[in-house]
Amino acid sequence: xxxxxxxxxxxxxxxxxxxxxxxxxxxxxxxxxxxxxxxxxxxxxxxxxxxxxxxxxxxxxxxxxxxxxxxxxxxxxxxxxxxxxxxxxxxxxxxxxxxxxxxxxxxxxxxxxxxxxxxxxxxxxxxxxxxxxxxxxxxxxxxxxxxxxxxxxxxxxxxxxxxxxxxxxxxxxxxxxxxxxxxxxxxxxxxxxxxxxxxxxxxxxxxxxxxxxxxxxxxxxxxxxxxxxxxxxxxxxxxxxxxxxxxxxxxxxxxxxxxxxxxxxxxxxxxxxxxxxxxxxxxxxxxxxxxxxxxxxxxxxxxxxxxxxxxxxxxxxxxxxxxxxxxxxxxxxxxxxxxxxxxxxxxxxxxxxxxxxxxxxxxxxxxxxxxxxxxxxxxxxxxxxxxxxxxxxxxxxxxxxxxxxxxx
Amino acid sequence: xxxxxxxxxxxxxxxxxxxxxxxxxxxxxxxxxxxxxxxxxxxxxxxxxxxxxxxxxxxxxxxxxxxxxxxxxxxxxxxxxxxxxxxxxxxxxxxxxxxxxxxxxxxxxxxxxxxxxxxxxxxxxxxxxxxxxxxxxxxxxxxxxxxxxxxxxxxxxxxxxxxxxxxxxxxxxxxxxxxxxxxxxxxxxxxxxxxxxxxxxxxxxxxxxxxxxxxxxxxxxxxxxxxxxxxxxxxxxxxxxxxxxxxxxxxxxxxxxxxxxxxxxxxxxxxxxxxxxxxxxxxxxxxxxxxxxxxxxxxxxxxxxxxxxxxxxxxxxxxxxxxxxxxxxxxxxxxxxxxxxxxxxxxxxxxxxxxxxxxxxxxxxxxxxxxxxxxxxxxxxxxxxxxxxxxxxxxxxxxxxxxxxxxx
Numbered sequence: 001x002x003x004x005x006x007x008x009x010x011x012x013x014x015x016x017x018x019x020x021x022x023x024x025x026x027x028x029x030x031x032x033x034x035x036x037x038x039x040x041x042x043x044x045x046x047x048x049x050x051x052x053x054x055x056x057x058x059x060x061x062x063x064x065x066x067x068x069x070x071x072x073x074x075x076x077x078x079x080x081x082x083x084x085x086x087x088x089x090x091x092x093x094x095x096x097x098x099x100x101x102x103x104x105x106x107x108x109x110x111x112x113x114x115x116x117x118x119x120x121x122x123x124x125x126x127x128x129x130x131x132x133x134x135x136x137x138x139x140x141x142x143x144x145x146x147x148x149x150x151x152x153x154x155x156x157x158x159x160x161x162x163x164x165x166x167x168x169x170x171x172x173x174x175x176x177x178x179x180x181x182x183x184x185x186x187x188x189x190x191x192x193x194x195x196x197x198x199x200x201x202x203x204x205x206x207x208x209x210x211x212x213x214x215x216x217x218x219x220x221x222x223x224x225x226x227x228x229x230x231x232x233x234x235x236x237x238x239x240x241x242x243x244x245x246x247x248x249x250x251x252x253x254x255x256x257x258x259x260x261x262x263x264x265x266x267x268x269x270x271x272x273x274x275x276x277x278x279x280x281x282x283x284x285x286x287x288x289x290x291x292x293x294x295x296x297x298x299x300x301x302x303x304x305x306x307x308x309x310x311x312x313x314x315x316x317x318x319x320x321x322x323x324x325x326x327x328x329x330x331x332x333x334x335x336x337x338x339x340x341x342x343x344x345x346x347x348x349x350x351x352x353x354x355x356x357x358x359x360x361x362x363x364x365x366x367x368x369x370x371x372x373x374x375x376x377x378x379x380x381x382x383x384x385x386x387x388x389x390x391x392x393x394x395x396x397x398x399x400x401x402x403x404x405x406x407x408x
Numbered sequence: 409x410x411x412x413x414x415x416x417x418x419x420x421x422x423x424x425x426x427x428x429x430x431x432x433x434x435x436x437x438x439x440x441x442x443x444x445x446x447x448x449x450x451x452x453x454x455x456x457x458x459x460x461x462x463x464x465x466x467x468x469x470x471x472x473x474x475x476x477x478x479x480x481x482x483x484x485x486x487x488x489x490x491x492x493x494x495x496x497x498x499x500x501x502x503x504x505x506x507x508x509x510x511x512x513x514x515x516x517x518x519x520x521x522x523x524x525x526x527x528x529x530x531x532x533x534x535x536x537x538x539x540x541x542x543x544x545x546x547x548x549x550x551x552x553x554x555x556x557x558x559x560x561x562x563x564x565x566x567x568x569x570x571x572x573x574x575x576x577x578x579x580x581x582x583x584x585x586x587x588x589x590x591x592x593x594x595x596x597x598x599x600x601x602x603x604x605x606x607x608x609x610x611x612x613x614x615x616x617x618x619x620x621x622x623x624x625x626x627x628x629x630x631x632x633x634x635x636x637x638x639x640x641x642x643x644x645x646x647x648x649x650x651x652x653x654x655x656x657x658x659x660x661x662x663x664x665x666x667x668x669x670x671x672x673x674x675x676x677x678x679x680x681x682x683x684x685x686x687x688x689x690x691x692x693x694x695x696x697x698x699x700x701x702x703x704x705x706x707x708x709x710x711x712x713x714x715x716x717x718x719x720x721x722x723x724x725x726x727x728x729x730x731x732x733x734x735x736x737x738x739x740x741x742x743x744x745x746x747x748x749x750x751x752x753x754x755x756x757x758x759x760x761x762x763x764x765x766x767x768x769x770x771x772x773x774x775x776x777x778x779x780x781x782x783x784x785x786x787x788x789x790x791x792x793x794x795x796x797x798x799x800x801x802x803x804x805x806x807x808x809x810x811x812x813x814x815x816x
Contacts, residue, residue, distance in 0.1 A: 060497035071489035081479035089468035
């Protein structure tokens with residue numbers, strides 16, 4: 001392509017109703033100049049996806065995945081057609097495409113398919129004709145042309161994958177917030193917008209609770225080194241750049257604070273302290289189809305130990321049943337559950353080169369009389385499991401301790 | 409195919425909500441036995457099509473046709489996915505397909521495309537695997553895989569075209585009425601369900617106001633001699649068979665009565681009675697994109713004549729403007745309009761061999777003091793334009809005169 005290619009992705013809240021669709025159309029036509037090519041990826045209107053899903057579940061408790069994809073993909077087809085209609089009302093040339101039409105081929109893992117290839121000739125042709133190209137996000141087709149969807153947040157993935165396939169110069173993700181924040185600004189008023197963040201930090205923040213972008217999309221952007229600009233569709237402000245390395249930035253140890261109340265804790269008491277016991281427990285849990293996250297084993301006393309672990313709250317019933325079964329088998333004691341827990345995490349690539357970050361975190365929590373029940377660390381994050389009713393206090397305390405309110 | 413193939417088409421009212429979708433699913437699974445193959449064509453849920461259309465017009469007064477097809481085709485995609493989900497809930501194998509997936513190729517006349525070919529291999533494969541095949545009606549794709557729609561009522565056309573392509577044994581059109589009636593049973597309680605009707609009669613009735621089936625679908629059924637069974641999705645009663653010739657039936661002159669209030673009358677007064685004047689008038693109207701229906705020219709007096717014609721009410725403004733322009737050019741007099749007219753028609757292949765049918769019609773209207781303003785005849789129908797407020801009386805009078813209440 002001779003001119004710069006810009007990819008813009010608009011989320012469901014950006015196209016939630018007729019007025020917002022018109023506003024996005026105006027924004028698009030302002031971006032499109034004679035000197036660039038513009039490809040827009042769009043999610044389903046507001047709550048369409050939830051409504052379609054609800055209908056399917058009213059009909060069938062276990063709707064087949066292939067048919068769910070057939071159903072759910074219509075949401076994005078509707079919004080891309082309406083957006084093209086809105087752009088044409090502004091006297092600009094536009095054309096909408098489904099995932100099938102732009103040759104987004106996926107594997108056949110319905111409802112969570114992975115993109116295999118993107119042909120994209122139709123996009124290139126339409127761009128060369130001066131048209132604004134509008135692509136239905138979240139969808140592709142198998143080799144057999146069966147419709148697939150890419151999982152929740154899959155429109156981000158469509159945008160990033162198109163950016164890679166078309167060798168785009170910018171990939172902008174438009175959402176209903178101004179960018180990525182040091183922590184959730186709805187909970188902490190001192191939260192600051194982060195100007196630049198690395199893919200690794202963003203991935204860590206996404207997996208620990210920040211909900212701005214789908215983790216898989218960030219992984220793909222990281223793999224192909226596609227810079228992402230996360231910004232608001234309701235303002236002209238610059239948002240947050242997600243990039244490979246953060247050379248310009250001063251050496252900040254902690255980039256952001258996340259929290260997450262979606263997990264529950266299970267404790268198996270009085271586990272016989274023998275080799276292979278942990279393996280037995282977590283093989284049992286895994287066979288029940290449950291992903292375990294943090295695991296803590298207490299120091300052994302009297303040849304018995306307590307083993308605690310966290311699981312998604314949605315899987316708690318399954319996990320408890322599996323835990324009780326295995327506890328009985330290995331002659332352990334009681335199995336306890338605790339749903340009133342939350343995770344608070346600090347994230348930052350700078351941790352690699354800074355000392356004392358963990359100590360500082362624990363100190364901040366102690367100063368606020370917050371008891372730590374479990375601890376988990378990764379290369380660029382530290383998470384603590386605490387009582388759920390203390391989580392907002394913990395976030396505020398950590399945000400202050402690491403002086404994130406003083407950024408910018 | 410080794411086993412009989414049954415095509416069933418369900419209209420929007422048959423799948424208007426979750427309960428009706430479930431009811432259709434039950435009906436389908438009852439039809440499907442080990443000894444047949446079943447292909448179901450489905451329209452959009454209830455008012456979906458109207459809702460999508462309304463959204464588009466809120467955004468753009470003249471939404472582009474290609475994008476409208478992209479938008480409108482989602483209605484049928486939703487209903488075929490939901491129906492497949494409902495059939496699977498009953499533990500039967502089912503698979504849904506879009507028009508694209510079953511290879512329904514059309515020309516590129518968006519919003520009113522014509523089917524060019526149907527490949528149908530995917531249907532044959534799925535049938536041979538014992539699956540109930542559910543196809544989104546009303547849609548196809550161009551050679552370039554752009555989505556097209558077949559016009560209002562286009563799902564009927566999908567069903568008939570699939571019946572032809574798959575060499576089906578039966579094509580059943582399920583609707584919210586019991587079949588084709590001698591006249592509209594909502595208006596005339598003596599209306600009788602017609603057991604058998606010919607393609608020609610049905611075509612004439614459809615074009616004259618009967619709204620049960622799309623005329624183009626009947627034309628295709630006629631061309632390929634595909635018998636159609638029109639019946640209700642809410643009962644097990646036999647409906648109406650539409651067939652090539654009606655050998656079994658006694659020799660009935662008039663098969664049905666239709667009425668239609670969708671036209672308006674335009675009269676150009678004092679038209680100079682010269683050769684070529686009519687041509688000028690109707691070239692002018694035609695250039696305005698208006699289809700003229702009945703034309704009546706009064707007997708010339710004093711070298712001037714009045715010319716009246718009917719046009720669809722929706723085109724009245726355009727037609728009036730064009731008529732005034734041409735009237736000025738040919739030095740004719742005033743242009744008058746009349747919206748308070750209606751058409752009442754009698755239809756029957758037997759007319760060809762019966763005498764005095766027209767006289768009997770005019771007599772029935774006269775007996776009821778109904779003035780005839782215009783008359784139009786075809787080989788198997790006679791239509792009269794009358795005052796709109798007399799149309800129901802006219803239909804009842806004709807229904808009685810031709811003893812249609814005594815059928816069966």
